[in-house]
Amino acid sequence: MTPEAINPRDFLPLNYYPWPNLVNPHLEQMGRDMESWIDNDYTFLTPEQITKYKKMRLHACTACMWPDLTYEQTIPCNRFMLQYVVLDDQLEDLSLEEKQQQRARCMEILNGAPPLPEENAIYQHLALLRDEFRAFMPEIWMKRFIRYFYLTFRYGIEIEHSYKAANQPPPSFAVYKAIREYAVLMYPYLVLGEIESGLVLPDHIVDHCVIQRMMTLMVRIIVWQNDIHSLPKELAKGTEVFNVVFVLQRQYGLSLEDACKETLRIHNEDLEELLTIHREYREFGEYQEHVDKFVYYFGLGVQGVNTFYVQETERYLPGGKGFAWPEKTALNNNRMTT
Incomplete structure (x- = not known):
């Protein structure tokens, strides 16, 4: 299989998951x-980046992942x-020190600084x-939301x-799994499902x-x-x-095709483990409804983000042509001033 022949929809098509496919x-x-917001506030972006972020339709990702949110x-x-x-x-493309500075400033603001x-x-x-x-x-x-933001930034x-x-070779699969869990930045998004359910899990249940x-x-x-x-976007970067x-x-x-098939196998194995644990462990007492809704709304999010990838966005077009790659003019403003 050539890179040009890769179609992610062959592996994860629309409605792949066992949860409803809904939209807000x-x-x-x-x-x-x-x-x-993009036009009037994100003025540090270049005109080309602004156009690309609009074409990504990131609002559709929000709408597909959390279909039951009120407009507010x-x-x-x-x-x-x-x-x-x-x-x-x-x-x-920023240095590690600059990224650490950005994280520290973000945390100050999330904790109340103007x-x-x-x-x-x-x-x-x-x-x-x-x-x-x-x-x-x-x-x-x-x-919880602020803590997860910190964890994904710091350890992702x-x-x-x-x-x-350093353009290093990929880590081992074992190391990759440990790091990528945070680098995908999903933990703070995960708890947005508690907004939809109206049931916030107490800390002792989350732990x-x-x-x-x-x-x-x-x-x-x-x-x-x-x-x-x-993958089609990342193959372009090289x-x-x-x-x-x-x-x-x-x-x-592995060949590219076999590596994709193995990725899907690992994905399906994790999905089945999640469904099995949720189905078999019913020992949360008065909080069982909270847990069930937490898993259900996460499931809507999984189904929804796949729908976003398959039919809503140009973010991952082959060749990377839909991605808003960092540009020097934008990076110069990433201290981050207007």
Whole structure:
């Protein structure tokens, strides 16, 4: 199989998962909101990047993943979708020290600091979504969301930096799994399902060994899914090593096609383990309904993000032509000022 022949839809087609495929009824207004933010607030981006982010239709990812949110609830979720995607994309080529500085500043703002007037939309919107979430979510949830943001930035974006910056060969599959769980940046998105359910899990339930295992599996399913769908884009870069297909190719001497098939097998194995654990372990007492809804709304998210990949976005077009690659003019502003 040649890179040009790879079609992620052959591995993960529409409606692949055992959960409903739904879309938020506020999809069109969410799109208008996001286009307005891109045009009027994300002014540090180049014109080409602005065009590409619009074509990505990231608001559709929000709408497909969280179909039951009210319009008020969609605003910070949609704002976060754009904010974290742009942040991750545009920090790609910065030094580790610069990434650490960005993380420290983001944490200050999430914990209450006001953004400076000269800081751009990355920070301005982080403060906005922080306040919007606080308007309708309890403090226990806010602390969880902020903690997961920290973990994914600190142990995802920063840890994978050395592999990307030095153009190192891919890590072993064992090491890759450990790092990629955070580098996919899914943990803070995962808890947005608690907004939909209206049932916030208490800390002692979240810390339960079964919940922790299910959350690991949830995030890993998204890892394998993302790696399959992003493969055509990453093959174009030529220097990308943080994709499980490349890891499996190198470690086991697999062809591109066989590595894709093995990725799908691993994905299906994790999915089956998640479903089995949820089906068989029913020992959460009064919190069983909370747990069931947590898993259900995660499932809607998994189905929804696959729908987004398959039919909504140009982000992962073959050859990388739909991706907003970092550009010098934008990176110069990534301190991050307007």
